[in-house]
Amino acid sequence: MLDLAGKNALVTGIANNRSIAWGIAQQLHKAGANLGVTYLSDDKGKMEKKVADLVAPLNPSLFLPCNVQNEAEINSTFATIADKWGSIDILIHCLAFANKEDLSGDFSQTSRFGFQTALEVSTYSLARLAGAAKPLMKSGGSILTLSYLGSVRAIPNYNVMGVAKAGLEASVRYLAAEMGPENIRVNAISAGPIRTLASSAVGGILDMIHHVEKIAPLRRTVTQLEVGNAAVFLCSDLGSGITGQVLYVDAGYEIMGM
Numbered sequence: 141m142l143d144l145a146g147k148n149a150l151v152t153g154i155a156n157n158r159s160i161a162w163g164i165a166q167q168l169h170k171a172g173a174n175l176g177v178t179y180l181s182d183d184k185g186k187m188e189k190k191v192a193d194l195v196a197p198l199n200p201s202l203f204l205p206c207n208v209q210n211e212a213e214i215n216s217t218f219a220t221i222a223d224k225w226g227s228i229d230i231l232i233h234c235l236a237f238a239n240k241e242d243l244s245g246d247f248s249q250t251s252r253f254g255f256q257t258a259l260e261v262s263t264y265s266l267a268r269l270a271g272a273a274k275p276l277m278k279s280g281g282s283i284l285t286l287s288y289l290g291s292v293r294a295i296p297n298y299n300v301m302g303v304a305k306a307g308l309e310a311s312v313r314y315l316a317a318e319m320g321p322e323n324i325r326v327n328a329i330s331a332g333p334i335r336t337l338a339s340s341a342v343g344g345i346l347d348m349i350h351h352v353e354k355i356a357p358l359r360r361t362v363t364q365l366e367v368g369n370a371a372v373f374l375c376s377d378l379g380s381g382i383t384g385q386v387l388y389v390d391a392g393y394e395i396m397g398m
């Protein structure tokens with residue numbers, strides 16, 4: 141059933157009302173899930189306030205800072221979940237980062253530090269968060285991450301993030317193989333291009349969106365809520381037979397050759 145009542149779902153990656161994670165959080169809430177939300181804190185507490193105001197109507201029972209580059213914050217997030225919830229059913233990993241200078245120009249010029257940062261935040265963090273969630277997924281669970289076509293095709297300017305997403309999709313398969321015996325499913329949604337804070341750092345993102353609107357079978361790109369709907373499906377019992385997969389939610393763009 142698509143009913144998520146009684147399920148504890150942690151959503152990472154909400155920055156503002158354009159975030160894909162915001163679309164997912166709204167649809168999880170609609171399906172009845174009890175939400176926990178993490179945010180990336182900054183020195184002035186601006187992000188905390190912004191995200192808190194945005195998610196207030198969804199009544200999250202947990203609201204925690206979790207910078208995935210900060211071990212203490214990750215440990216504290218999952219310690220709080222263990223303490224307040226006791227168990228977790230759904231983990232939404234919906235975050236990524238690369239330095240802006242590494243999202244245009246020649247891929248061969250990516251700096252060592254830029255490469256490490258992109259893969260640490262965007263790729264390693266999935267395994268790290270999944271590993272922390274695993275012992276708390278006591279009656280099975282569902283882990284979902286967000287990918288993009290640049291993992292399997294060379295997309296102009298996507299560069300190091302394409303490498304990060306290739307690693308992310310491989311991580312989905314390894315995590316699914318590891319956690320399947322515990323009835324924990326791990327999947328990715330590969331979303332079509334959407335205007336968000338993160339995507340605005342990719343050189344030529346508007347051209348990419350216009351290209352998809354011309355070429356995709358549905359002659360448009362997708363919305364955050366459409367990604368949210370697919371996320372709810374994958375995390376609910378309706379997706380109980382699906383693990384290790386990358387589901388394209390991209391108005392069909394991925395199938396096109398010319």
Ligand SMILES: NC(=O)c1ccc[n+]([C@@H]2O[C@H](COP(=O)([O-])OP(=O)(O)OC[C@H]3O[C@@H](n4cnc5c(N)ncnc54)[C@H](O)[C@@H]3O)[C@@H](O)[C@H]2O)c1
Nearest residue numbers: 153154155159160180207208235236286333334336337338
């Ligand atoms: N927008 C698109 O076109 C598109 C398409 C396919 C996949 N995606 C993926 O969707 C996911 C969400 O991105 P979005 O487009 O909604 O943009 P977004 O900017 O709204 O979300 C990115 C999130 O990553 C978080 N983040 C960055 N560094 C972090 C860190 N160190 N610790 C914790 N959180 C951190 C940010 O705070 C932000 O909430 C990303 O994985 C992105 O690659 C986006």
